[in-house]
Amino acid sequence: MDTHSRNKETLAPLRAALYDFDPAALRRVLHEICAPNVLFRLAFPFETITGVDAYVDAVYAPLVQAVPDLERRDHIVMAGPTAEGADWVGCGGFYTGTFCAPWLDIPPTGHLMHLRFHEFYRFEDGKIAEMQALWDLPEVMMQAGAWPMSPSLGREWHIPGPATCDGLVPGPYDAAQGAATCRHIVEMLEYLKRHPSQGGPEVMEMERFWHPRMSWYGPSGIGTGRGIEGFRKWHQIPFLNGMPDRGQYVDEIEYHFFGDRNYAAVTGWPDMYQSISRGGWLGIAPTGKKIEMRSLDFWRVENGLIRENWVLVDLLHMYDQIGVDVFARMREFNKARVGFDSATGVAL
Numbered sequence: 621m622d623t624h625s626r627n628k629e630t631l632a633p634l635r636a637a638l639y640d641f642d643p644a645a646l647r648r649v650l651h652e653i654c655a656p657n658v659l660f661r662l663a664f665p666f667e668t669i670t671g672v673d674a675y676v677d678a679v680y681a682p683l684v685q686a687v688p689d690l691e692r693r694d695h696i697v698m699a700g701p702t703a704e705g706a707d708w709v710g711c712g713g714f715y716t717g718t719f720c721a722p723w724l725d726i727p728p729t730g731h732l733m734h735l736r737f738h739e740f741y742r743f744e745d746g747k748i749a750e751m752q753a754l755w756d757l758p759e760v761m762m763q764a765g766a767w768p769m770s771p772s773l774g775r776e777w778h779i780p781g782p783a784t785c786d787g788l789v790p791g792p793y794d795a796a797q798g799a800a801t802c803r804h805i806v807e808m809l810e811y812l813k814r815h816p817s818q819g820g821p822e823v824m825e826m827e828r829f830w831h832p833r834m835s836w837y838g839p840s841g842i843g844t845g846r847g848i849e850g851f852r853k854w855h856q857i858p859f860l861n862g863m864p865d866r867g868q869y870v871d872e873i874e875y876h877f878f879g880d881r882n883y884a885a886v887t888g889w890p891d892m893y894q895s896i897s898r899g900g901w902l903g904i905a906p907t908g909k910k911i912e913m914r915s916l917d918f919w920r921v922e923n924g925l926i927r928e929n930w931v932l933v934d935l936l937h938m939y940d941q942i943g944v945d946v947f948a949r950m951r952e953f954n955k956a957r958v959g960f961d962s963a964t965g966v967a968l
Contacts, residue, residue, distance in 0.1 A: 624699035624880070625791030627709050627743045631697070635711070638692035641684060647676050655747040661889050663754045663914070664937035665724070665947070683715075686723035687733065691716050695781025696918055696930070698789045698885060700798045700878035708878050709741045710885040712918050712930055713781070715755075719764070724757065725951055727764050734778055735760050736840075738916040738932045740887040752889050754916050754932040759840035761950060767840075768949040769939070770903030774843020774854035782920050782928060789880045798879035801921050804829065805884045806877055808926065816860060821852065831925040841902065841935045862901025863894040873912075884919045891915055896942065902935075904942065911941040 621629070630653050637645040650672040660669045662679065669675045684690045696712035719733040736756040741748050761767040762776060781787055808829035815824045826848050836851040837844050845854040875888030890912035900906045914934040919926050939946050 622793045624793040628699050631709055641690040653748055655749045658748055659750045661752045663934045664940055686721045687717035687719055689717040696787035698880035698883045700880045702876040702878050707743045711739045726760055727766055729764050733763050736779055752887050754934055756840050762840055766950050766954050768953040772841055772843035774838055774845050776843050779837045794881055797881050801884045802877045802879035805919050831927040835928050837930045839933045862896055865894050882921045886917050907942050
């Protein structure tokens, strides 16, 4: 069996333990497939955790207390090598279950919740040495009616899996097709960077890379855009207007692309640096402060054009860097809500 198919197979017991959520099985499987000093790089407020037990105790134990019938569903599982020679597996999907008790002070709904995730696992000698993961916590706040920041410009909804239902990419690994998909994505991104410094929207040549019915699935707080117009209107134009120095700090970041058949992914921690200036972004007043951003993305290419793009950005980490405590504002916002201590703003 080839390396990348074997890495997917190694990850399968972990996915099974998270589907029929079993804390004991989860801990056991992670110890079996992870290196002793494995690093878990997580979205704010979890941040980086070393070791399996600390990870399970800090992340999954509180979540399963709030969602006792927790279940994970993967709609993308792909793998491949980066140009730098590292081997990765990328998983995308959502956690779901009945939201019965507060989690991170987000008030429970008593109804089914969904929590979108992108999780990337780097393998060394058959073991997971590092995970980079973003969970869309603002999505859960929105479902609870507790999102305390500006409304999204794009459409907020339950993000679907691939339209072609082929995101669980089978082996054997096709190196030529994976590399070709990666080249298409990398070239597309290089053309995106031409605007606005080298001209108007036409310099991006988006019709050369993107399907006319493309869907850009952004994180909660930004939302989804349909077609090139939707992508530009609801994400790209506000993003560039608010952070015109995008792409000027490439020597300070790292990002790693890998492809698997008609899917490609990018991972990096962080993979963007820029400053919120001019008219601000997402309703945030311009700070002029240079911030780092974490983004973990998947693309699906269909007949030589990008048809779907799943994007997660650690927005809570971005807010934290400019001095905005989203969780504190959420608690203030929900003081009068049943199930909260009105004096402290903490969920009961």
